[in-house]
Amino acid sequence: MSVQTWTYILVGITFALYIGIAIWSRAGSTKEFYVAGGGVSPLANGMATAADWMSAASFISMAGIIAFAGYDGSVYLMGWTGGYVLLALLLAPYLRKFGKFTVPDFIGDRYYSKTARIVAVICALIVSFTYVAGQMRGVGVVFSRFLEVDINTGVVIGMIIVLFYAVLGGMKGITYTQVAQYCVLIFAFMVPAIFISIQMTGNPIPQLGMGSTLSDGSGTYLLDKLDGLSTELGFNEYTSGTKSIADVFAITLALMVGTAGLPHVIVRFFTVKRVKDARKSAGLALLLIAILYTTAPAVSVFARTNMINTVSDKEYVTMPEWFKNWETTGLLQFDDKNKDGKIQYVADTDKNELIVDRDIMVLANPEIANLPAWVIALVAAGGLAAALSTAAGLLLVISASVSHDLIKKVFKPNISDKGELWAARISATVAVVIAGYFGINPPGFVAAVVALAFGLAAASFFPAIVLGIFYKKMNKEGAIAGMVIGTLLMLFYMTKFKFGWFGGGTPADWWFGISPEGFGSIAMIANFIVSIVIMKFTPDPPEDVQEIVEDIRIPSGAKEAIDH
Amino acid sequence: MSDKKMKATAYWKENVKYLFLLLTIWFLVSYGAGILFKDALNTIKIGGFKLGFWFAQQGSIYVFVILIFVYVRLMNKLDKKYGYD
Numbered sequence: 001m002s003v004q005t006w007t008y009i010l011v012g013i014t015f016a017l018y019i020g021i022a023i024w025s026r027a028g029s030t031k032e033f034y035v036a037g038g039g040v041s042p043l044a045n046g047m048a049t050a051a052d053w054m055s056a057a058s059f060i061s062m063a064g065i066i067a068f069a070g071y072d073g074s075v076y077l078m079g080w081t082g083g084y085v086l087l088a089l090l091l092a093p094y095l096r097k098f099g100k101f102t103v104p105d106f107i108g109d110r111y112y113s114k115t116a117r118i119v120a121v122i123c124a125l126i127v128s129f130t131y132v133a134g135q136m137r138g139v140g141v142v143f144s145r146f147l148e149v150d151i152n153t154g155v156v157i158g159m160i161i162v163l164f165y166a167v168l169g170g171m172k173g174i175t176y177t178q179v180a181q182y183c184v185l186i187f188a189f190m191v192p193a194i195f196i197s198i199q200m201t202g203n204p205i206p207q208l209g210m211g212s213t214l215s216d217g218s219g220t221y222l223l224d225k226l227d228g229l230s231t232e233l234g235f236n237e238y239t240s241g242t243k244s245i246a247d248v249f250a251i252t253l254a255l256m257v258g259t260a261g262l263p264h265v266i267v268r269f270f271t272v273k274r275v276k277d278a279r280k281s282a283g284l285a286l287l288l289i290a291i292l293y294t295t296a297p298a299v300s301v302f303a304r305t306n307m308i309n310t311v312s313d314k315e316y317v318t319m320p321e322w323f324k325n326w327e328t329t330g331l332l333q334f335d336d337k338n339k340d341g342k343i344q345y346v347a348d349t350d351k352n353e354l355i356v357d358r359d360i361m362v363l364a365n366p367e368i369a370n371l372p373a374w375v376i377a378l379v380a381a382g383g384l385a386a387a388l389s390t391a392a393g394l395l396l397v398i399s400a401s402v403s404h405d406l407i408k409k410v411f412k413p414n415i416s417d418k419g420e421l422w423a424a425r426i427s428a429t430v431a432v433v434i435a436g437y438f439g440i441n442p443p444g445f446v447a448a449v450v451a452l453a454f455g456l457a458a459a460s461f462f463p464a465i466v467l468g469i470f471y472k473k474m475n476k477e478g479a480i481a482g483m484v485i486g487t488l489l490m491l492f493y494m495t496k497f498k499f500g501w502f503g504g505g506t507p508a509d510w511w512f513g514i515s516p517e518g519f520g521s522i523a524m525i526a527n528f529i530v531s532i533v534i535m536k537f538t539p540d541p542p543e544d545v546q547e548i549v550e551d552i553r554i555p556s557g558a559k560e561a562i563d564h
Numbered sequence: 565m566s567d568k569k570m571k572a573t574a575y576w577k578e579n580v581k582y583l584f585l586l587l588t589i590w591f592l593v594s595y596g597a598g599i600l601f602k603d604a605l606n607t608i609k610i611g612g613f614k615l616g617f618w619f620a621q622q623g624s625i626y627v628f629v630i631l632i633f634v635y636v637r638l639m640n641k642l643d644k645k646y647g648y649d
Contacts, residue, residue, distance in 0.1 A: 066621075071602075074620035078594045081625045085590045088632045089583050093639075207622060211612035221612030239606070239617040248599050276649070279639060283632035290625050297621040470580075550569075553576050555639075556648040 006377035007146045014184050014381050015161060018388070021180060022165030022173045030420050033170030034101040034400050040175055040271040046284030048178035049268045051185065051385070052393035053080075053259075053285070054292060055131075056138025059185060059386035064361030067300035067307075070230070071241040074297075075248055079255025081286060081293050086260040086462075088282035092269040094469045096278035097552045101270065102397075103263040103461060104405040110468040111476040112545055114410060119483050121405045123460040124263045128394045128401075129435070130453045131264075135391040136439025139384060145329055145363065146380040155439040158388060163432045166392045166399075167425050171271060174392045181385040186291060188382020192366040192375050193295050196302045199369060206298035226305050233312065234347030238304070243515075250518030257524055258454030261462035264393040267400070275555035303365045310368060311343045311354060319343075322367035331357035391435065399428035452494050455520030459486035463527040471532075472549045478535030486527030493519045575646045582638050586631050594624040 027033040040048070058080070066073030098106055104124060108117030136155050143154025165173045190206075197209035201222055213221050226238045236242050243251075259265065268285075269278045311319070316334060326332035333355040334343060345354045363383065366376045403423035408415055415423070460483045467474040467482075495501040497509075497516045507515070514522060540546075597605055602616030610618065643649040 071617055071620060074598060074617075077621055078598055078624050081628050082590065082594050085587070085628050085631055089586060089635055210622075211610075211618070213612065223612045223614075223617075239614050245599060249595060252594065252599065276640065276643070279632075279636045283629070283636050286632055287629050290629050294622055294625050550572060553579070554572055554648055555643055 001373060003373045003376045004146070004148070006374045007380050010374075010377045010381040011147070011384060014180075014385060017180055018161065018165060018177045021177045022169045025169050025172045025176045027168070027170035027172045027421070030101075030404070030417050030424065032172045033421055033424050034270075034396075034404065035267075036170075036172040036175045036271045038271060039273055042272055042277045042281040043284055044175065044179050045268060045272050045277075045281040046288055047182040048175045048271075049265065049281065049285035050288035051178040051182035051389040052268060053265055053289060053390070054185065054386055055390035056135050056141075056383065056387035058292065058296075059189065060138055060141070060362050060383050061359050063296040063299040063303065063365075064358035066297055067304040067361050068356075068358050069241075070236060070238040072243050072248065073300065074241075075243075075251040075255060077293055077297060079252045080259055081290060082252070083256040083259025084282060084286040084289070086256060087265065087269075088279060088286070090466055090469070091260060091266060092278045092282050093275045093555060094552045095266060095465070096269050096272065097275050097555060098548075099270075101267075101404055102400050103266050103465075104401060105409075106468070107461075107464055107479070108405070108409065110545065110548065111464075111479045112542065113476040113480065116464075116476055116480050116483075117405060117409060119480060120461070120464075121401050123456060123483070123487060124397060124401045124405075127262065127453045127457050128264060128397045129431075129438075132391050132394040132398070132431075132435040133438030135387045135394070136435050138387040139391075140439055141359070142363075142380050142383040142387070145325075146377070152440045155436055158384075158391070158439075159432050159436040162388055162392050162395065163429060166395045166432070167428045170424065170428075171267075171396055174389075174396055175271060177392070178389045181389040182288065184385040185382040185389075186288070188378045188385070189292050189299075189362075190295060191378060192369070192371055193299050193302075195371050195375065196306075196365065196369045197298065200302055200305070206295045206302075210298035210301050222301060222305065226301055226308075229305065229308050229312075233308070233345065236347075238301075244513050246513050247515050247518055250512075250514040250521045252518075254458050254518050254520030254524070255454055257458040257462045258456075258520055261457035261460070261465070262454075263401075263457075263461070264390075264397045266461075266465075267397060268393075299362065299365065303361045303368065306365070306368050307356070307361075308345065312345045313342055316341055316343055320367075322364055325367075326360055326364055329360075331360045395428050395431050395435070398431040399424045402427035402431075452490070455490045455494065455516070455523060456487060458520035459490040459523035459527055463524055463531060467528070467531055469549065469552065472546050473535065473540055474531065475535050475538055475541045477538035478531040478533075481534045482527040482531030485530045486523045489526055490520060490523040493523070571646060575642065575648065578642055579639070582635065582642075586635055589627065590631055593619060593627040598624050 031037055062076055095106060100106060104117050104120035107120040136158060139158035140151040140154040143149050144151040165177050193206040194204055197206040198204050200215060201209040201212040202215040203209035203212045213219055214225060223239060230238045272278050272281050335353050337353050343354055344351055346352050363379060366379055403420055407423050408420050464479045464483050494516050497505050598620035602620060605616035606614040608615040
């Protein structure tokens with residue numbers, strides 16, 4: 001059977017599965033819609049969190065980025081996993097004990113202020129929308145390459161599927177589809193990795209294969225071979241970086257803290273029964289994420305080595321079929337500058353004849369390694385699972401922010417449970433349509449906004465929540481000032497260096513040599529300092545709020561997530 | 565201070581002590597071994613891996629997972645000790 005037939009079959013089966021689960025787990029109340037009724041087991045929640053977290057970026061783009069960045073790509077590996085340690089130790093158990101529906105709920109109640117709640121809602125909306133647009137785009141790319149439909153049709157199909165189970169099932173539907181999606185995506189990522197690891201090194205475990213010798217009998221270590229190939233072609237040595245230590249440090253910190261502050265991740269820990277379960281569930285989530293995250297750098301090494309070996313200095317006419325397939329998508333471009341009919345793939349841009357989009361590495365990898373058709377189709381199904389699960393989680397945050405935090409808590413407090421449920425469904429629908437629009441007409445600055453999403457989460461939520469738990473005397477004046485200053489500083493730096501506003505600037509002008517991607521860590525520190533200074537000059541929080549803080553520090557007696 | 569309050573304060577102190585210890589390790593494996601001391605560690609090779617590179621792309625992630633499970637165990641014990649489970 002051809003790759004395309006296999007893709008139709010596998011994608012069809014997985015989609016049918018997701019829809020089946022959605023019908024089985026419809027939400028009947030707002031509690032089911034927002035927090036899946038609060039009775040999700042730690043393992044199911046761990047799987048759902050992992051699927052929620054691992055987006056099209058983790059599944060499709062990350063290994064490709066690392067393949068080209070080498071050591072510098074480590075910032076994503078450490079940043080996107082280390083944040084879970086912060087989440088598990090500093091946030092999840094206490095927020096679960098607090099027992100409300102959303103992150104703005106916590107901010108609004110802890111800081112006894114409508115303004116704080118609204119600031120939090122705005123941050124949650126910006127972060128989630130920037131993120132979801134990228135997911136829809138990922139769905140479109142997979143559809144167009146593997147099912148040969150138009151990218152826009154792909155986005156629309158993706159929208160309909162997400163709409164179906166997010167609107168119908170809310171958090172309950174999303175949680176159980178995410179469990180299925182985790183299984184699909186991890187299987188789809190591991191199978192080709194294991195195949196290729198055996199092919200190249202004879203070791204079936206990719207994490208070890210990456211550090212093994214090549215199976216061609218030369219006795220050379222794979223990583224040494226890749227370092228050699230890279231320097232030979234004028235690239236940087238794979239295992240050393242080009243970024244400054246300060247910048248690597250700052251980016252890693254911004255990604256870690258941003259991860260811990262992302263509302264769609266935090267809200268998952270409201271769905272378990274007890275505080276104890278929240279801790280355990282964070283551990284399980286990271287374990288399940290780590291399976292992919294420790295395999296990805298191995299995939300990068302395999303893919304990069306394979307690619308150089310396949311194309312470097314080879315005749316263009318002898319290129320395999322996958323090369324031509326990707327050329328037609330425009331993601332792979334060959335320009336025979338010296339007209340010798342061979343592909344010169346080198347670091348020097350004047351002589352380099354091949355441009356490879358980093359996003360194709362994971363998708364093309366099984367083809368480059370000549371794996372069977374069903375494995376290639378599996379990767380397509382996995383990419384879709386990754387993109388859809390994350391999109392659904394984000395849509396829920398958006399709809400809850402609007403229906404719960406704005407409509408119920410600010411504009412219309414006496415709305416009935418049924419009315420609120422309908423409001424949640426309608427806002428989810430509107431959110432899907434807007435996300436789809438951005439998927440079809442992607443703003444040219446997608447990469448910049450995704451970095452912004454992490455920077456914003458780091459600069460706004462993280463300090464406010466941590467201080468809210470660990471610093472009893474933190475008051476609303478301090479928290480609001482901190483969030484506003486942190487967010488504005490982040491927006492200023494990002495727009496200055498990414499869009500050239502406020503006079504623009506080159507990397508030479510970066511403050512402390514830190515790139516916009518890493519600036520979230522500076523903005524976060526600014527938030528902490530501003531919060532504490534302002535707090536010193538303003539009144540203490542009321543007694544009852546201080547008592548709430550004492551109470552969330554004690555795990556026993558966690559009530560089910562309740563409406564006030 | 566009431567008994568209940570004293571118990572809560574003692575529990576919180578022990579909790580914060582654990583957090584401090586675990587986050588120190590968290591910092592050392594990622595920012596320490598993976599970034600600040602990477603070049604020094606890269607002179608040591610284990611199999612095909614330079615050690616600093618290994619910490620940055622593999623080792624730190626394994627330690628993160630272990631840290632959370634150690635935390636879960638420590639806290640479950642602490643909850644029991646104070647009767648908060």
